[in-house]
Amino acid sequence: MIHVSGLEKFFQGKRVLHGLNVDIPRGSALGIIGGSGSGKTTLMRCINGLSRFEQGRVRCGDIDLLPTLSEKDYKKRLQSLRRQVGMVFQHLYLFPHKTALQNVIEAPLYVANISRDQAIAEGERWLERFGIAHTAHRRPDALSGGEQQRVAIIRALMMKPKILFLDEPTSALDPKRSSDVREIFNEFVRQGSTLVLVTHSIRFLRGLADQILYMESGEVVESGAAEQVLDAPKDPRTRAFLEYA
Numbered sequence: 488m489i490h491v492s493g494l495e496k497f498f499q500g501k502r503v504l505h506g507l508n509v510d511i512p513r514g515s516a517l518g519i520i521g522g523s524g525s526g527k528t529t530l531m532r533c534i535n536g537l538s539r540f541e542q543g544r545v546r547c548g549d550i551d552l553l554p555t556l557s558e559k560d561y562k563k564r565l566q567s568l569r570r571q572v573g574m575v576f577q578h579l580y581l582f583p584h585k586t587a588l589q590n591v592i593e594a595p596l597y598v599a600n601i602s603r604d605q606a607i608a609e610g611e612r613w614l615e616r617f618g619i620a621h622t623a624h625r626r627p628d629a630l631s632g633g634e635q636q637r638v639a640i641i642r643a644l645m646m647k648p649k650i651l652f653l654d655e656p657t658s659a660l661d662p663k664r665s666s667d668v669r670e671i672f673n674e675f676v677r678q679g680s681t682l683v684l685v686t687h688s689i690r691f692l693r694g695l696a697d698q699i700l701y702m703e704s705g706e707v708v709e710s711g712a713a714e715q716v717l718d719a720p721k722d723p724r725t726r727a728f729l730e731y732a
Contacts, residue, residue, distance in 0.1 A: 488511070489683070490510055491533075494507040494530070504540070505705045506542070507707055509700065515697040516683075517697070517700060519699075537574075540554055552564060572648050573650070573652065574654075575640050577654040581627040581639060582627075586626055610623075622638070633659040637660075649681065653684040701716060
């Protein structure tokens with residue numbers, strides 16, 4: 488369960504998130520949509536602790552994040568949060584000197600402390616499932632954009648997160664690969680985990696997201712069940728956005 492209440496974020500004295508309230512039930516998928524600069528990624532970064540905020544409260548899993556926490560207490564809670572959540576960034580941040588397989592087993596080996604044999608076996612299974620087994624011993628600079636993106640997703644899934652945050656997870660994937668990845672994410676949610684994704688791909692959200700949140704200028708314009716928001720939006724700003732999506 489993720490609960491966000493009264494969230495406000497300022498950047499260089501300018502308010503970029505305006506008192507947001509968001510609830511994301513456990514075992515569900517939330518799609519966050521909106522134009523560039525609408526605050527989508529900033530909201531995600533506040534929820535998962537990557538950006539501190541000035542007002543409000545975030546409860547992510549069983550961790551409370553508050554603006555009144557000292558730097559020491561905030562970092563302590565963030566360490567606990569990292570053991571429960573995964574994140575796939577729009578900029579993938581793969582280790583350039585490591586192969587695809589080495590990238591995906593790094594955290595399980597040194598953070599989760601699983602055996603090397605188990606990590607390699609799980610990594611190879613995921614690479615096979617994502618259709619990129621042939622990339623196991625290639626470094627990122629020898630991979631296509633879509634292959635790199637799938638390696639980054641696998642790296643997050645290898646840690647078995649309870650909550651997974653994704654920022655434009657299919658921007659480099661063709662429709663067939665996007666459909667395959669969507670099914671894997673659906674399975675992730677069916678197992679009781681929670682998915683939060685920022686995307687411009689409305690097609691990708693269909694059949695995956697339970698809820699949609701449409702943002703504009705740091706505010707939530709409309710939120711609700713995915714079918715309702717995508718097919719019968721109530722707010723004219725949402726309708727205008729979806730006409731071009």
